[in-house]
Amino acid sequence: MTRLTVQSGDFLQGEGEYRNGSLTLKSCSNPSSGEKIALSGISELIVANQESSRSLGSALGWGMAGALVAGPVGLLAGFWLGGKEEEVTFLATFKDGRKLMAITDSKTWSKLNTHWRRHAPLAANG
Structure with a gap:
């Protein structure tokens, strides 16, 4: 996924x-564009900020997949391991x-962060 949601700022x-x-x-x-x-x-x-959350739909999907593979134990493992999502809130200051x-x-x-750090000036990485 390459989508992001703008919360505030100059955009x-x-x-x-x-x-x-x-x-x-x-x-x-x-x-428009x-x-x-x-x-x-x-x-x-x-x-x-960095936050973990659970997606009920995704957890159900993983649970069902686990049940098909390993029965009731797989169902529980799928519910437990599936559906975890992590959201990152970040701040960017532009040169302009x-x-x-x-x-x-x-x-x-x-x-995004890896690409920026590779190509950012050394002063910004310090």
């Missing part, structure tokens, strides 16, 4: 996207002074 609230080293965010100047911003345009990127607070899943955050 319009709603859906955004991370893909191939760029964020696409809806702004006042480009509200969004503005594409390279991660190299970010001067600071930090985690504000704009700011962003957004939420995404942990996998997208990891990709």
Whole structure:
């Protein structure tokens, strides 16, 4: 998943996207298709909050799959292990002074953060 949800800042609230080293965010100047911003345009990127939650639908799916494979024990294991999701709220400060607070899943955050840290100036990584 490469989606993120803009919560506040200098961009319009709603859906955004991370893909191939760029964020696409809806702004006042480009509200329909969004503005594409390279991660190299970010001067600071930090985690504000990280939360684990359970998705009932996903837990049920994993439970049913576990039941098919290993019977009642698999059902319980599927319920216990399945449906865990982690959301990351992050803050980004752009080189042009704009700011962003957004939420995404942990996998997208990891990709975004890794790419930014690889390509950010050394001063930002310190």
